[in-house]
Amino acid sequence: MPKLALYVSLKAKPGKEAEIEEFLKQGAQLASKEPGTVTWYGLKEDDGLYSVFDTFEDEAGRDAHLNGDIAKALMAKASDLFAEAPKIHKIALVASKAK
Secondary structure, eight states: OOOEEEEEEEEBOTTOHHHHHHHHHHHHHHHTTOTTEEEEEEEEEETTEEEEEEEESSHHHHHHHHTSHHHHHHHHHHHHHBSSOOEEEEEEOOOOOOO
16 A cells, blocks of 8 residues: 655646646656656646645655656746646555555
């Protein structure tokens, strides 16, 4: 069971929703190349509100992800795509269910 997670909340600038959704799709492809990332989800929560939720078995995997290509791309595009700076929440998982 993964023990750690990240939840990143993202608020789109008006008119940037399609670009954010494409960015999230590319993020999923990049995450598949990260051995320490167990799961990675790009979410659309509401109009203009998006998030990323990903899980890790250990702190090394989470740190590698936070210093990897997805995080670099996110920060490079943040001022263009988002109305607010992305909010990154480090989470400890208490319970999970996987198929």
